[in-house]
Amino acid sequence: MPDSPADRSPQRRLRPAPLLFEPGLAEPEQEHFFDLDDIEDPRELLSRSTELTVAFRAAAERASDFQAMAAAQLADTRRFDSLTFEEIAARADWTPDYAAKMVEHGRGLLRQRRIG
Numbered sequence: 290m291p292d293s294p295a296d297r298s299p300q301r302r303l304r305p306a307p308l309l310f311e312p313g314l315a316e317p318e319q320e321h322f323f324d325l326d327d328i329e330d331p332r333e334l335l336s337r338s339t340e341l342t343v344a345f346r347a348a349a350e351r352a353s354d355f356q357a358m359a360a361a362q363l364a365d366t367r368r369f370d371s372l373t374f375e376e377i378a379a380r381a382d383w384t385p386d387y388a389a390k391m392v393e394h395g396r397g398l399l400r401q402r403r404i405g
Contacts, residue, residue, distance in 0.1 A: 323337075323341055325337060325338055325341075354394075354395075354398055356381065356391060356395075357391045357392070357394040357395030357398055358395040358398050358399055358402075359395070360377050360381065360388060360391045360392045360395050361391075361392045361393075361394075361395030361396045361398070361399055362395070362399070363377055364377060364392045374386075374388040374389045374392065375388075377391075377392070
């Protein structure tokens, strides 16, 4: 009996399914937040958690600045595909008033980048 076309075609490679747990473990491993759970000395815990808090605040502020610059670029009426404050607000989950403030903030940041 001749081979079917499926038999003659190269065998399709399947990707392995991602494992959501480690096989063989009785209980899934507990989540560790930057290993803070393992620090027993309260002084060290306060110090390390404060460092992380400062780092996350700085990262959030920087990310917010990038959001503002992107919003300003998207609102630029010189672009053929410019967006309104309402459209930007919908994309970023903001109110239109907040989008307008972010666009203004972003324009200031973009001006500083061009000067600096």
